[in-house]
Structures are given as structure tokens and as C-alpha cells.
Amino acid sequence: MSILRAVFVAIAIVFLTILFGVPAILLAPFKPSGHLTHWITRWWARTLLRVGGVTVRPHGLEHVPAGRPCVLVANHASAADIPILLAHLPFQFRMIAKASLFHIPILGWYIRLAGYVSIDRESPTRAMRSLERAVQKVRSGLPVLVFPEGTRSRTGDLQPFNKGAFLLAIQAGVPVVPIAIVGSYEILVRGSLRVHGGTVDLIVAPPIDTQGYTPKARGQLADAAYDTIHRCLTDGKT
Numbered sequence: 001m002s003i004l005r006a007v008f009v010a011i012a013i014v015f016l017t018i019l020f021g022v023p024a025i026l027l028a029p030f031k032p033s034g035h036l037t038h039w040i041t042r043w044w045a046r047t048l049l050r051v052g053g054v055t056v057r058p059h060g061l062e063h064v065p066a067g068r069p070c071v072l073v074a075n076h077a078s079a080a081d082i083p084i085l086l087a088h089l090p091f092q093f094r095m096i097a098k099a100s101l102f103h104i105p106i107l108g109w110y111i112r113l114a115g116y117v118s119i120d121r122e123s124p125t126r127a128m129r130s131l132e133r134a135v136q137k138v139r140s141g142l143p144v145l146v147f148p149e150g151t152r153s154r155t156g157d158l159q160p161f162n163k164g165a166f167l168l169a170i171q172a173g174v175p176v177v178p179i180a181i182v183g184s185y186e187i188l189v190r191g192s193l194r195v196h197g198g199t200v201d202l203i204v205a206p207p208i209d210t211q212g213y214t215p216k217a218r219g220q221l222a223d224a225a226y227d228t229i230h231r232c233l234t235d236g237k238t
Contacts, residue, residue, distance in 0.1 A: 009195045012051045020044035021106035025113060034115035035092055041114055045083035053197025054080065054187055058088045060204035064177055069138045070207060071169040072177050073225050075233065076147035077156045077185035080195070084181060085145060088202050093143040096134055096165075098151070117144070131168055138172040148222065156185030158233060161226050166210075166218040175207035178225045180232030203232045 024040040031037065049056065064070065072093060074085060082095070095111070099120045102108040112118070117137065119130040134144050146165035153159050169176045182201040188194070205228045213221050 024110040028113040037114035045086035052195040055199045058202045072145040074179035077153045078188045080188040095145045161222045163218045166221040178205040178228040
């Protein structure tokens with residue numbers, strides 16, 4: 001039965017990506033801001049989670065600064081993290097995602113049309129250009145989401161943070177909002193295509209003000225966010 005369910009979920013993911021992706025691509029020229037495409041992507045994510053039997057319990061959404069741009073930083077233990085965040089952060093934001101996602105047919109096209117930022121970690125020069133584009137997004141008023149671990153954890157444990165997201169926050173002069181996703185590793189383990197239904201806690205911690213931080217102090221800011229997320233993963237709700 002589990003194999004049949006895995007096949008069903010895999011087929012459903014492809015079907016839903018086409019079902020939501022084609023309208024998003026066709027409608028994108030009418031809303032070049034990417035706002036409409038982002039909301040369609042949000043409903044794609046909500047439907048995927050429902051099909052996979054994944055329940056998400058959000059906590060602390062009030063900690064996101066209302067009407068202000070910020071840099072959202074989240075742990076990354078599973079491929080399920082992206083739909084979890086898209087489905088349950090109820091506001092417009094843009095994501096910094098690895099370049100390979102933008103090469104996936106339909107999915108890559110409509111996340112590009114939504115205004116998500118591609119980052120190529122193989123090239124420091126292109127990575128810096130991506131960071132500059134992200135700074136422009138934040139300064140235009142949109143929150144930006146970053147996975148500071150850089151890639152999914154192989155064990156589910158929190159990995160060291162790269163400093164780029166924190167340099168972005170300092171340069172843009174906006175707060176950092178730490179987000180802990182608790183339980184997603186068990187939902188979809190890296191290297192597996194089987195989605196296991198279950199419950200995930202999405203914990204949004206209070207923002208960290210970046211005033212007084214210089215670019216040279218981005219490591220201290222990264223440490224503060226890391227400690228907050230680690231504490232949420234260990235202790236639960238804030």
C-alpha cells in the first residue's frame with residue numbers, strides 16, 4: 001500500500017504542478033509584479049500538502065513585521081519545507097532559491113515569473129549578483145525568504161549558516177525573522193520520493209533588529225538567528 005501511495009503522490013505532484021503552473025504562466029503578463037503568480041503558487045502548495053496528508057500548525061505569525069520588509073531565514077531539512085512555507089506564510093514574499101529549481105519545466109518558469117531570485121552557488125560572482133537583486137527586492141518592500149544552511153540537511157539536524165542572508169539584511173537595513181520548521185524531515189526524507197503524512201510545526205520567532213550591525217558583524221547576526229532557530233527546534237513553540 002505504501003508503494004501505491006507513493007506512486008499516487010508522485011503523479012499528483014506532477015498533475016498539480018501543471019494544473020496550477022499553466023494558468024500562472026498565462027496570467028503572469030497581466031500582473032508583472034508577480035503577486036498573482038505567488039498566490040497561485042501558494043494554492044499549489046496548500047493542495048500538495050493536503051494530498052500528501054501533511055498538517056501544518058503555524059505559531060507566531062504575529063512576529064512578522066506588519067507592512068515592513070524583512071529577511072526571513074528558515075532551517076531546511078526537507079523538500080517539503082518550500083510548500084510548507086508557501087502555504088502557511090499568509091503574505092507576499094519572494095524566495096532566494098538554488099538555480100537548478102529554475103530549470104525544472106513549468107515549476108521553474110512560474111517561480112521565475114513570480115519574481116523569485118535564482119542563486120548560483122558555484123560562482124561567487126553570480127551569487128553576489130543574486131544578493132544584489134535580493135537587496136533590491138527587500139528595498140522595494142517585499143520580504144525575502146532564505147535558507148541559510150544553503151541546502152537540505154542530510155540528517156535533519158541544523159547545519160551551520162552561510163552569512164549571505166545576514167549581509168543582505170544588514171545592507172537592506174531590515175530585521176531578520178528566524179523561522180523553525182519542526183518535523184518536516186520525517187515527512188519527506190532527503191533522497192526519498194515517499195511523502196509520509198504527519199504534523200509539522202511552523203514557528204516564527206520574534207524579529208532580530210539589524211540596526212548597529214555592520215557587514216563585518218554578519219557572523220554575529222547569523223549566530224543569533226542560528227541560536228533562535230536551534231532553540232525552537234529543541235524546545236518547541238516560542
